[in-house]
Structure formats: structure tokens, C-alpha cells
Amino acid sequence: MHISPAPAPDEAAAIAAAVQALLEATRHGGTDPLPPAYRSEWRCTGIRDGVGQPAADLRTP
Numbered sequence: 001m002h003i004s005p006a007p008a009p010d011e012a013a014a015i016a017a018a019v020q021a022l023l024e025a026t027r028h029g030g031t032d033p034l035p036p037a038y039r040s041e042w043r044c045t046g047i048r049d050g051v052g053q054p055a056a057d058l059r060t061p
Helices: 009-027 041-050
Strands: none
Touching: none
16 A cells, blocks of 8 residues: 555554454444444343343344
């Protein structure tokens, strides 16, 4: 990747980190803005258990 004018070292590191995060998000679907932990089945089950939903209702929305 070529950026002009050349960024300072700390700016270049920030740009590289942002590009890397974007590429990783795209690689994993890229359409869901939530972090992976928020899509966890364990998290969903814990939330439903915390609000007292019956076991039969414990499924991802």
C-alpha cells in the first residue's frame, strides 16, 4: 500500500492496524458490526437464563 504524503511512523502504524482490522472483519463476514463475543451462543444462553426464559426457549434469535 502506498500513501502520499508519507505518514509519520505512529500514523503509519495506526493506518496499518485499521486496514488489518477491516480485512479481518471482511474475512469473517464483515456485515455484523458486533465483536465475536456478542455473537456467542454462551452469551445468548446466559442472558436468557438471567431473565428466566424456559430451557425450551434457549435458542439464538
